[in-house]
Amino acid sequence: MSLPARIVTLLVAFAAVVAGAVFIVVHYLGSSLAVVNYSPEASGGVVNVVMQEDPQNSVSSRPDWVSYFVQDPKTKAWVHTTLFQVPANTRVNMTILGYDGCTPLRNNFFSKVQGTIGGGMTVQQFKTVGKPLGAPRRYSVLNSWSNCSVGHTFAIPSLHVYVPMASPNTALFNSSACGASPCTSGPHSVMKFSFMTPKTTGTFRWQCFVPCGGGFLDGNGGPMQTLGFMMGNMEVSA
Amino acid sequence: MAESQAPAAPGAPEKAGPNHGMRIFLIWIVLALVADLLIWFLWYPHLPPGRMTESARHQQFDIAVLGLAAAPVMLFVWTYFGYTLINWRHRDGDDDDGPPLFGHTGIQASWIAGTAVIVLAAFVFGTVELIVPDGAGAGEGPNPVWKPSGSNVLQVQVIGQQWQFTYRYPQFGGMESTQLLLPLNRPVAFHVTSLDVIHSFWAYQLGVKADANPGVDNVAYTTTRQLGGFTVRCSELCGIWHGAMFDSGQVVTPTTFLAWATRTQSIERRQGVLAALPPYALSYDPTVIPQLGQQVVKVAGITGANGYYYPPSDPVAP
Numbered sequence: 001m002s003l004p005a006r007i008v009t010l011l012v013a014f015a016a017v018v019a020g021a022v023f024i025v026v027h028y029l030g031s032s033l034a035v036v037n038y039s040p041e042a043s044g045g046v047v048n049v050v051m052q053e054d055p056q057n058s059v060s061s062r063p064d065w066v067s068y069f070v071q072d073p074k075t076k077a078w079v080h081t082t083l084f085q086v087p088a089n090t091r092v093n094m095t096i097l098g099y100d101g102c103t104p105l106r107n108n109f110f111s112k113v114q115g116t117i118g119g120g121m122t123v124q125q126f127k128t129v130g131k132p133l134g135a136p137r138r139y140s141v142l143n144s145w146s147n148c149s150v151g152h153t154f155a156i157p158s159l160h161v162y163v164p165m166a167s168p169n170t171a172l173f174n175s176s177a178c179g180a181s182p183c184t185s186g187p188h189s190v191m192k193f194s195f196m197t198p199k200t201t202g203t204f205r206w207q208c209f210v211p212c213g214g215g216f217l218d219g220n221g222g223p224m225q226t227l228g229f230m231m232g233n234m235e236v237s238a
Numbered sequence: 239m240a241e242s243q244a245p246a247a248p249g250a251p252e253k254a255g256p257n258h259g260m261r262i263f264l265i266w267i268v269l270a271l272v273a274d275l276l277i278w279f280l281w282y283p284h285l286p287p288g289r290m291t292e293s294a295r296h297q298q299f300d301i302a303v304l305g306l307a308a309a310p311v312m313l314f315v316w317t318y319f320g321y322t323l324i325n326w327r328h329r330d331g332d333d334d335d336g337p338p339l340f341g342h343t344g345i346q347a348s349w350i351a352g353t354a355v356i357v358l359a360a361f362v363f364g365t366v367e368l369i370v371p372d373g374a375g376a377g378e379g380p381n382p383v384w385k386p387s388g389s390n391v392l393q394v395q396v397i398g399q400q401w402q403f404t405y406r407y408p409q410f411g412g413m414e415s416t417q418l419l420l421p422l423n424r425p426v427a428f429h430v431t432s433l434d435v436i437h438s439f440w441a442y443q444l445g446v447k448a449d450a451n452p453g454v455d456n457v458a459y460t461t462t463r464q465l466g467g468f469t470v471r472c473s474e475l476c477g478i479w480h481g482a483m484f485d486s487g488q489v490v491t492p493t494t495f496l497a498w499a500t501r502t503q504s505i506e507r508r509q510g511v512l513a514a515l516p517p518y519a520l521s522y523d524p525t526v527i528p529q530l531g532q533q534v535v536k537v538a539g540i541t542g543a544n545g546y547y548y549p550p551s552d553p554v555a556p
Contacts, residue, residue, distance in 0.1 A: 104527060106399060106433050106434065106524045107397065107399055107404065107433055107524075108514050108515055108516065109404055109414040109511070109514075109515060111511070111514050112506070112509065112511045112514075114416070140509050141509045141510050141511055141514060143510065143514045145514060145527045146514070155402075157401070157402050157416070157482075157485070158482075160416055160417075162416070205479065205482050207401065207479070209399070209402070211434075211524075220400045220434070220477060224400075225400075225477055225478045225479060231479070
C-alpha cells in the first residue's frame with residue numbers, strides 16, 4: 001500500500017472512531033428531553049411545580065416503564081420529561097400526583113420525609129380526579145414496609161431532600177388503575193411539600209429510591225437510571 | 239599526514255584521568271540530599287490525604303518515605319545519564335572504540351545486595367505500616383485481623399445503594415442518617431455493606447477505603463485526629479450515575495457529636511423511623527422485610543408497579 005493510501009486509511013479509521021465516540025456520547029449520555037421552565041412563573045420567592053408518576057407510560061418506546069411527567073406551567077399539559085428549571089434561593093412548592101401502586105423500599109430509611117420545610121408533607125387520597133377520599137393528612141414518615149403505602153420517592157440527594165411518594169388506595173388501584181399516560185383519571189394520591197432551592201445555580205440530580213425499574217433485583221435498571229423516567233435533573237437558574 | 243605522537247618514555251608514569259566515579263558520586267549525593275530535604279520539609283506536610291485521621295497520617299508518611307527512598311535512585315540514574323552525555327559523548331574526529339567492558343563481581347554483588355535490601359526494607363516497612371494503624375484504613379473483610387484496642391470504638395455502618403450512602407449508628411439505637419458525623423480523637427469502625435450492587439466507600443481525607451458488597455460486612459478502622467470536613471465518594475463503578483454518588487462528612491467535637499447523635503436518635507424514635515428500620519445487622523437481605531417475618535414477594539397486598547422485589551428471572555433483564 002502506498003504512503004498516501006495508508007495515510008488516508010489511517011485518517012478514515014480515526015474519523016470513524018471519533019464519530020463513534022461522539023454518537024455514543026450524544027445518543028446515550030446526552031439528552032434531548034424538554035426542560036420545563038418554571039423560573040418565569042416564580043413570584044415572591046415562591047414557585048409551584050407539579051408532577052405526576054405513572055405505573056406505565058404510553059408515550060415512549062418503553063411502555064412498561066414507570067415514569068414521571070412534569071406539568072407545563074403555562075399550558076398545563078403533561079410533558080414526558082424529568083427535567084425542570086427553577087430559580088435559585090426560592091421556595092419550591094411541589095405537588096406530585098401518585099398514580100402508581102406500592103413497592104417496598106429497599107432501604108426503609110427513605111420512608112422518612114427529609115429536607116422539606118417543616119420536615120413533613122401532606123398526602124391526600126383520591127378515588128379519581130376530583131373525588132377525594134378524606135382530608136389531606138400530614139406525614140413525617142410514610143412507612144413503606146407496613147401498609148403498602150409507598151410507590152416511589154422524590155429525592156435530591158445533594159440537597160438532602162428525600163420524600164416518599166404515597167401510592168393510591170391498594171384495592172382501588174388493583175381494580176381501576178390508570179392505564180394510559182399521562183394519567184388524567186383513576187385512583188391516586190396527591191403529595192404536597194416544600195423545599196428551598198440553593199442560593200447557587202447548578203444542576204441537581206433527583207431520583208427514585210424504590211426499586212421500581214422492572215427486571216433488576218440487584219441494582220437500578222431501566223427507568224430507575226434513565227432521564228425522562230424515574231431519574232431527572234432540577235436545574236437551578238439565577 | 240598523520241600527526242605523530244612521541245611515545246612515552248619507558249618508566250614514566252601514565253597521566254591519570256579524572257576520577258569519574260567520585261565525580262558522579264559527589265554530584266549525586268548533593269542532589270539526593272537536596273531532594274530529600276525538599277521532600278521531607280516542603281512536600282511531606284502537603285501530601286494527600288492529609289492528617290485528619292491516624293490512617294491518613296500513616297498514608298501520608300508512607301508516601302513521604304517512598305518519595306525519600308525513590309528520589310536518590312531516580313537522581314542517580316539521571317546524574318549518571320547526564321554525566322555520560324556530557325563527558326563521554328561522541329566528539330568530532332574521534333573514531334576510536336570505547337574502552338572494553340569487563341565483568342566486575344564486586345559491582346554485581348553490590349547491585350544485587352542493594353536491590354535486595356531495598357525490596358526487603360519496603361516489605362518490612364509496608365507490613366509494619368499496615369499493622370500499626372489497624373489495617374491502614376482499608377477494608378479488612380468481615381473478620382478483621384488488625385483492630386484498635388479499647389472499648390470505645392465507635393461503630394458506624396456504611397450502607398451503599400444506588401446512588402447514595404447512608405450511615406447507621408448501632409450504639410445510638412441503630413439510628414440512620416444521610417449525614418456522616420464522627421467525633422474527634424475516637425477510633426471508628428466502619429462496617430461497609432451494600433443493598434444492591436458493589437460500591438466502594440472512599441472517605442478520602444480520612445484515609446479510609448472499603449468495598450461495599452451486598453451481603454458482606456467489610457470492616458475498616460481509623461482514628462480521627464483533626465476537626466473538619468471530608469469528602470465521601472463511591473470509587474467502584476456502580477451504574478450510570480456512579481459519578482453522582484458523593485457526599486461529605488464532618489469530624490466534630492465529641493460534645494457536638496453526642497448531641498447530634500442523641501438528638502437524631504430521639505427524633506427517629508419519636509417519628510417511628512427506628513421501628514420502621516430493620517433491626518441492626520451486619521448486612522441486609524433486601525428481599526426480606528424483617529418486621530413481617532417473610533419474604534417481600536410473599537407479603538399480601540404488596541403489589542403494583544409490577545409489585546415487589548423482582549426475582550432474578552421476573553421479568554428478564556433487558
